[in-house]
Amino acid sequence: MNPLIKKLALILFILVSVYSSVSYLIHNVQAWNPRLITNDGVYDWDARLADLRADLPPDVNVVGYVSDWDVTPDYNYPDNETEYVLTQYTMAPVIVTRDSGLEWVIVNLSLKDFETWAATQPADIKVTKFPLGLFLVHKP
Amino acid sequence: MNYVLGFLVYLPAVLAGGLLVHGLWHGTQPSRLLFKFGLGAGLGLGLTSLITFLILLFTNRLIGFMVVQLILLLCGHALTWRNWKSNPIIPERFTWTRTQKILLGVFAVTLLITLSAYVIYAVMTPTGRFDAWMIYNRTARFIYRDPAHWQNTLSPELYWLFHADYPLLVPVNVAGAWNTLGSEIMRAPQAQSAYFLIGIFCVLMGAIAQLRTTGQSLLAGITLLAVPVFYYTAAREEADITVAFFILATFALLYLYNNEQKPALIALAGLTAGLAAWTKNEGLLFLLSGSAAWLVMLHRQNQLKELKWYALGLALPLAVIIYFKLFLAPPNDLFDPAGSTNLFQRFTDFEKYTIIAGNFYSQIFSFGNGKISILLIAVYGLFIGLEKSNNRKQSVIAAMIAVFLQLAGYFLVYVLTPHDINWHLRTSLYRLMVHIFPSALFIFFVSVTDPETIIANA
Numbered sequence: 001m002n003p004l005i006k007k008l009a010l011i012l013f014i015l016v017s018v019y020s021s022v023s024y025l026i027h028n029v030q031a032w033n034p035r036l037i038t039n040d041g042v043y044d045w046d047a048r049l050a051d052l053r054a055d056l057p058p059d060v061n062v063v064g065y066v067s068d069w070d071v072t073p074d075y076n077y078p079d080n081e082t083e084y085v086l087t088q089y090t091m092a093p094v095i096v097t098r099d100s101g102l103e104w105v106i107v108n109l110s111l112k113d114f115e116t117w118a119a120t121q122p123a124d125i126k127v128t129k130f131p132l133g134l135f136l137v138h139k140p
Numbered sequence: 141m142n143y144v145l146g147f148l149v150y151l152p153a154v155l156a157g158g159l160l161v162h163g164l165w166h167g168t169q170p171s172r173l174l175f176k177f178g179l180g181a182g183l184g185l186g187l188t189s190l191i192t193f194l195i196l197l198f199t200n201r202l203i204g205f206m207v208v209q210l211i212l213l214l215c216g217h218a219l220t221w222r223n224w225k226s227n228p229i230i231p232e233r234f235t236w237t238r239t240q241k242i243l244l245g246v247f248a249v250t251l252l253i254t255l256s257a258y259v260i261y262a263v264m265t266p267t268g269r270f271d272a273w274m275i276y277n278r279t280a281r282f283i284y285r286d287p288a289h290w291q292n293t294l295s296p297e298l299y300w301l302f303h304a305d306y307p308l309l310v311p312v313n314v315a316g317a318w319n320t321l322g323s324e325i326m327r328a329p330q331a332q333s334a335y336f337l338i339g340i341f342c343v344l345m346g347a348i349a350q351l352r353t354t355g356q357s358l359l360a361g362i363t364l365l366a367v368p369v370f371y372y373t374a375a376r377e378e379a380d381i382t383v384a385f386f387i388l389a390t391f392a393l394l395y396l397y398n399n400e401q402k403p404a405l406i407a408l409a410g411l412t413a414g415l416a417a418w419t420k421n422e423g424l425l426f427l428l429s430g431s432a433a434w435l436v437m438l439h440r441q442n443q444l445k446e447l448k449w450y451a452l453g454l455a456l457p458l459a460v461i462i463y464f465k466l467f468l469a470p471p472n473d474l475f476d477p478a479g480s481t482n483l484f485q486r487f488t489d490f491e492k493y494t495i496i497a498g499n500f501y502s503q504i505f506s507f508g509n510g511k512i513s514i515l516l517i518a519v520y521g522l523f524i525g526l527e528k529s530n531n532r533k534q535s536v537i538a539a540m541i542a543v544f545l546q547l548a549g550y551f552l553v554y555v556l557t558p559h560d561i562n563w564h565l566r567t568s569l570y571r572l573m574v575h576i577f578p579s580a581l582f583i584f585f586v587s588v589t590d591p592e593t594i595i596a597n598a
Binding site: 001003004005006007009010013014016017018019020021022023024025027028029031032033036037038040042043061062081082084085086088089092093095096097098 | 243249250253254256263266267270274277281286289292293295297299363365366367510511512516520524589595597
């Protein structure tokens with residue numbers, strides 16, 4: 001290969017590299033959102049579950065979890081998956097399983113869907129309602 | 141402030157590793173010191189994780205994280221002090237050529253640009269991203285919040301998505317850092333990832349400068365700075381940067397051993413391969429492929445007896461991993477008998493092979509999420525050609541075999557997965573490429589013509 005072409009290839013390669021870095025910086029600058037510095041979705045989820053977590057007896061190691069994907073065929077999988085992962089992340093070291101048959105169950109549903117689900121459960125369940133569609137169910 | 145605390149809480153381990161590597165492998169050329177600092181950062185963090193885990197295992201208490209780091213630092217200091225006359229930490233004088241000065245300038249500017257981009261993204265990602273919540277920081281929370289029952293994090297009752305069987309290098313260090321700092325400071329895991337990212341740069345550039353030229357080393361650095369996926373993966377507190385670090389370090393040590401034949405380099409490679417396996421399950425695969433590379437090279441050099449040094453370095457991490465996998469970790473979801481189809485059916489689903497091959501192929505054009513692609517790097521290599529020297533042939537063959545085995549292993553995992561193949565590829569393939577890319581870049585830049593030669597001949 002001609003040495004001048006090699007030199008040109010080197011210069012072009014370096015220029016593309018620098019351009020790539022600049023593009024990445026511009027992309028991140030455009031995406032700048034100062035609210036996220038202290039408050040991303042995880043903080044919101046931790047706050048949403050804080051009261052429920054406090055209400056759960058300290059000796060409970062495993063709780064069940066019910067969400068849209070358990071009651072309706074028309075659910076958004078990524079959203080359900082993310083909410084489940086965040087619930088487990090917040091509740092640690094309590095294990096959150098996708099099992100509605102446990103003594104304690106976290107139900108993450110709208111009021112209407114919760115009522116549909118609750119109708120399939122034993123009549124003596126005790127329900128504690130929290131804001132934003134969150135229920136803690138105890139089966140005696 | 142939390143950022144500063146996050147970096148400070150791991151600093152003794154980082155410095156200790158650097159000093160220990162310096163004590164084991166002498167030399168004060170600036171490039172060698174850079175390599176040793178980078179390698180030491182990862183090794184210090186890896187050793188700290190192993191020892192803290194052993195304390196946790198035997199006491200069911202999360203104690204000694206900082207003490208372990210300080211003891212390692214003391215050992216590093218003692219070793220350095222003992223060898224100070226023959227091996228001080230004072231860089232030898234170095235003269236820059238005009239080409240190198242230009243490349244240094246470009247590197248500095250690119251570094252500033254990418255660093256700014258990283259910082260912007262990192263500050264907007266205060267708790268990491270999906271994998272951090274699902275695996276690493278979740279595990280760290282189990283350990284930190286209830287150390288007496290820390291093994292609950294390995295419970296088979298955890299949904300498969302949480303990968304309870306993953307090794308614990310990253311979570312143990314995160315839990316240890318939180319325990320030392322007194323709260324769940326989310327910038328600590330981000331700082332740990334940043335140390336491994338810095339380590340990748342130091343190892344890549346330091347080793348290439350040792351093996352080739354300073355200009356080539358700077359060009360490799362500029363190229364890596366142009367691949368955004370590394371910076372957002374690090375900011376997201378995922379462990380893929382950590383695996384990439386240990387894989388790269390193992391390859392770099394293989395090349396350096398080929399040059400210098402120092403047993404310490406083999407022992408360090410055993411340690412880095414073992415720590416890759418202590419980071420993620422993909423690291424377990426690398427333990428096999430990386431060890432195969434060393435086996436091939438030592439066999440071709442009629443030095444198989446030197447494998448004892450590799451075994452020495454590997455002994456501690458391997459013992460911990462074997463115990464962890466045999467007696468503590470739940471079964472892996474990929475091999476769960478409750479999977480949707482049995483292994484034979486998965487093996488013979490040939491449509492899957494086409495989908496996987498298509499996705500691997502697309503990475504040639506799209507990996508990195510920037511303007512520098514694998515294709516562009518390959519085209520650049522075609523234009524400038526290979527270096528004439530033949531003295532690295534054995535390392536190149538060994539490393540290429542390992543990279544091929546690693547990629548083949550990843551391919552096989554996709555064939556065997558019981559999960560939806562499109563979902564699995566979409567959510568993980570780019571991260572598997574992150575593991576391999578710095579090593580491939582290293583092999584590439586060690587093999588092709590350097591900028592000094594190109595400019596001198598033009």
